[in-house]
Amino acid sequence: MSSAPHLNAVGEHDELELRPTGSWTAAHGATLERLFAGAVPQIARIRALRLDLAGITELDTLGAWVLEKLSRQAVTAGRPATVVGVAANYTGLIDEVRQVNRRPPVVQPTRNPVLDRVEDVGRAAFSATDDIAVFVGMLGALASALFMTLRRPRSLRLTSLVYHLYRVGWQAIPIMVLITFLIGAIIAQQGIFHFRRFGAESYVVDLVGILVLREIGVLIIAIMVAGRSGSAYTAELGAMKMREEIDALSTMGLDPIEVLILPRIIALVCALPILTFIGSMAALYGGGLVAWFYGGMSPAIFIARLHEAISVTHFEVGIIKAPFMALVIGVVACGEGLRVKGSAESLGLQTTTSVVKSIFLVIVLDGLFAVFFASIGM
């Protein structure tokens, strides 16, 4: 059936006759390209071209196009080209192919690679203002939606809020407890190990207590939530954007911010302090266990020392930060979700951006809070 394609050239006076034979099909694409490249210089030398297709046993669009290219090659060089011997069943395809690719190709302006890089850097720097605009815009839209909801409390999507609380709060508890427990245990172990040299093992309680309650507890939880729930928010909203679900919502007279985003962010703002509290307790528990088994400090002493070492202020410092971090995570995640364009690639890109950006902002925010609390002496 399928036989290798050949191109026999017969030259009679300045008229060249080309006789393609065999299977001119995509399966032999590479061979066809070679045959074409070999025939081009021959065509340049002649006065007229005749293509005799009688020997072709199989033909498809690719083969027909290569043949068409041969005859066009002659025509563009100002030589007449005739095609003969077309089998009846191939006429349709040959005619079809004769009509395509007639328009002159659009010339792509050549670009300077160095200038391209420079342009990329410039655009990236400029788009930073975009990021800020998106963040502030989302914050504003959220505030106005919140205001509307406060005026008409019945318009709050309670079902959705409860559902998201369940997802970002309740379902997150096991993993958050596990991670903070381990972090607490590690801090305690490191503290005991290094303080032992100074005979200051008992200060490990201060270390664990203050560090966990003020900084580590809330920071770890916020980073985990950004990775776990923030990315989910971005991907969900992005997929909805891609499938025009958000457009459908707004054409029904509903505000996507109010319906989709407000419940999500309120859920996050409620869940993060609770998770922080639970996480801090788990970390203290982990620290206590390590102090008991590794440092030989009985639980009663650990608790008594903890009593002296920490005050409610430390706890407040940690927990006050939580809702703000939640707000940042939620606003970034939803804002990035709405920036998704039509392609799967952009969905992935925006989800990555959302996680990276919210973790970065959470840490920056933590630094600002540290400065603030230090200056008011908390």
Add this chain to the structure above:
Amino acid sequence: MAAEPVSAIHVSDLVVGFGRQIVLDHLSLDVRKGEILGLVGASGGGKSVLMRTIIGLIPRRSGTIEVSGNSIGEGRATRVTAGNWGILFQQGALFSSLTVRQNVQFPLRENLELSQTLMDEIADAKLEMVGLAPEDGDKFPAELSGGMTKRVALARALALDPAILFLDEPTSGLDPIAAGEFDDLIETLQQTLGLTVFMVTHDLASLKTVCDRVAALADGKIVAIGPLDELLRSDHPWVRAYFHGKRSQMMQPRA
């Protein structure tokens, strides 16, 4: 060489269901080599499910499926067959991160070794054959209209000039002129390449002009199959309702 099978697609006793819903109920169907078969059926009747089961995307409860002599659903065999078929999904299923031109080139790039120039030319030729302008080649799927998406999906299905073509409602969303051009294109390709086409369609004009045979799917079975004239004479109640309803009056031979 093994004897060439007469039927390009052979389905027997196929049962497919989701949960407690049985969609295809002991369905048997043969598509002959080189024919254009139109499949009609009610919306939600299981046409897309049948097509997706034949190409191995939906698991079946029982029954056998053979495409060009290879049974489907055994991993490797399916992959071998997959090089020889082109598929147009009902929703287009274009790769959203590739441009239109790259979408059409994708099967070429994966299966053949061609120079970029030739691939560009072939892709542009295919796009033009389905009625798109070369400058549409640089657009992304998200930037296309519904009918354009259909055409690009068709161009991609045709990229390799496959031996078997599965089309799920190729003309829905096209204007009548474009649908007519599509019919011509399919006919031309079928004559030249001897394509076998399995086409789900509600387009009565397509059924009339290009389909060699028409199969009617109702209650999970093929209730009638044959040339359109035969189906018009069928006395199965659903087939009668389909072809003799108000909207199908134009199909009636004038008295």
